[in-house]
Structures are given as C-alpha cells and as structure tokens.
Amino acid sequence: MIIGEILDKFGVVKYLTYKIQKEDTPVSVADKLGITLEELRYYHNFNCIEDCDVINADFPSHLELLLLKPTKQESDNEQENLQPTKVTFDNGFKIPFHNVRGKNSYMVLQTIENDKHIQTIKYKVSVERITKDKNGYSLFEIDRISKVYLNNAQIEALTDIIAEEVSNVLYPLLIVVNPEGKWIDIHNFSAIRERWIAKRKRIIEKNEGLAIHKYLDTIDSILNEEESLLHSLSDDWFLNVFFSGIHTTYTSDLSFITEADFAITPKNDFISFKVTQKIDEYLNDINMVVIEKKGTLLSTLKKSALEKNTFSGNYHSIYHLNPNTYNIEGASLECDIIGDFTKKATVKIYNLNDKKITASAQNHDFFIGETVKKESFFKDLFKLH
Secondary structure, three states: OOEEEEEOOOOOEEEEEEEOOOOOOHHHHHHHHOOOHHHHHHHHHHHOOOHHHOOOOOOOOOOOEEEEOOOOOOOHHHHHHOOOOEOOOEOOOEOOOOOEOOEEEEEEEEEEEOOOOEEEEEEEEEEEEEEEOOOOOEEEEEEEOOOOEEOOEEOOOHHHHHHHHHHHHHOOEEEEEOOOOEEEEEOOHHHHHHHHHHHHHHHHHHOOOOOOHHHHHHHHHHHOOHHHHHHHHOOOHHHHHHOEOOOOEOOOOOEEEEEEEEOOOOOOOOEEEEEEEEEOOEOOOOOOEEEEEEEEEOOOOOOOHHHHOOOEEEEEEEEEEOOOOOOEEEEEEEEEEEOOOEEEEEEEEEEOOOOOOOEOOOEOOOOOOOOOOOOOHHHHHOOOO
C-alpha cells in the first residue's frame, strides 16, 4: 500500500493519504485498509475540498489521493487516562431538537442503481431553522443553492433542463418539523403556486413549438392544491433522510424497534422495513453523536407493487450529530430490494459549513395539529427510476 501524509502548518499530520491504483474500487480499498466502506467514504468526503473529489459509487476518474484519518500515537499513560465522552441526553433518553439559528449548507449525493444502470444526482442545499413555536414545532427553510448535476455533469439535455427549471419553483421551501425532527407539512404553498404560474408562462414562451404541454399539465395537477404537493413531496429523498425524526426518546438500552419507509420503486410505492434504531452511548472518535437505523424488508408491504412477488431487502442509515447543538453534520442511507429485479438507492448528505451556530430564543405560534404525509415528483423530474 502507498500511504502518504499531509501536514498542517505546524508540521502535524492532518491526513493520511492512499494513492489510488488503476484497479482499485472503494470496496477493495476499504478491505485492504481494514475499515468499512462507510468509514472510507465518510472521512474522505467530509474532508475533501472540491465537490468533484467526493466518492460515490466509485472513485472519480481524476482522483489520485484518498484522504484517511491519521492515527494518533498516545503514550501508555495517555491511553490509560483517555476516557470516552458520553452522549448527553435531555429528559431521560431524549435527543434534544435544540432551538438554534443559523444557516448550514449541505452537499447531497443521490444514487439509484438497477440491474443495468447507475445514475447519480448531486446538488447543494441550505437548511435554516427560522423559528419554533410554544408546542415545539419548528419552521425550516430549505433552498437549493447550486445547479443539479447528473452523473457528475451539468444538465444539458433540454428535457432535463426544463425539469430542473420546474423543480426550482419549490425553492425556497418552508416546511413544518415536529418536536422529534420529522417534517410533516408545507408552509409556503401559495408562494410556490405563484412562482409556478410565472415559471410555466416563461417555459412555454421559451420553448414554443415543443410538445411540453402534457408534461406541464402534469405539474399543474401537482401544484394545483396543497394536498397534492404534500402528496408528491412526501417521498423526496433529501427531506425524508434529513428530517426523519431521529431526535426522539430512546429506551434505557438506547435502541428500539420501529418501521422505516422509503420510496425506492416507481409509481410512488413506499417500501417498508423493520429496523432497529439505536444511538451510541459514547461520542465516536471524531466527537460526533452516532445514530443508526438498520433492518430488513417487511414480509407484508403496504400498498406496494411488490406484494405479489417475493423480494428481500435491506435498509441502513447512519447519522452524525454535533454533540453541542445536535445538528446533523452528516447522514447516509443505503436501501435495496432484491428479487425479480434489483434496485439500490444511496443518499449521502455532508455539512459544508465550518462555523459556530448561535442559539435563538425567538418563538412564534404557527402550527398546532399534525397531519400524515402521503407520497415525489423529484423522481419523475430527474428520472431516477
């Protein structure tokens, strides 16, 4: 193995590096280094400077050096005195959903694989908590702050360009999030509807003569009523990974059994998994709170085209939280179904910010009840499935 070092300005090892060989894959290198694929991807992607250097299903073709965590050499006395830091809970075993202000930017990588193809989507979003009411419900603003890249290339096909223009009317998107960090409602439907009316007119003027009216009519039906948009956004991959309700109360053994839904198949099918959701008692070696959901496909699938066939499947998500604010610093999900056909979805989210978040005490009352979400037009817009 070819291992090198990158030093900081004080001459201290900042990163170890591995020189990528022609035949290497992320899986083979992880095996060679004796670490998990998740560890390999997370550390490199969290620390690499350029977006194009992020590792997804494979190494980027231009990437020469893989960033690795340096090994710290402690003396025997230091090792004996080194004590892991316990996670701090709120009111028993509750992970607090703190009232913080500040805007964080995230890189989002989404991959869908089937038996023949693999397709990736990459974009950046900002997430800002606007306020919190007396009932513990929060208002968040989500904004897309970059172009959308398909398979690491900027969108060029006309149909994809139009799809991206259509999806942009959603932003900024205001959502209501419950006290456990799960998103439950849209707060600015009227503004989105007004943006769509103006955008639709411009798209028609700009693409006169093209057969796009049927497609625009479909979007019309989605954006005609708030309930329709909520139904469509409920399987948005970023929203459902980032706002999945991980800030909840855990049992005394720090785990519990629950269900996790994910829209990996076409036709708005929600595939359900029985998962164990657990939180590590101690901060990990990079001082993060670690929460994990892991499980397998339920034998009984709700409202799914898979009901008539025999399939197996796996669900695995990991969250890394700031131990002071409990903000999400990184999240990843891998989900697959295997049977008559195979599909695998991967979602990676990385915080691009390196700044302190300050607390806020401003409260407003804006939401009392809670509704049940339904089912996204993102998968149609970006042709993930």
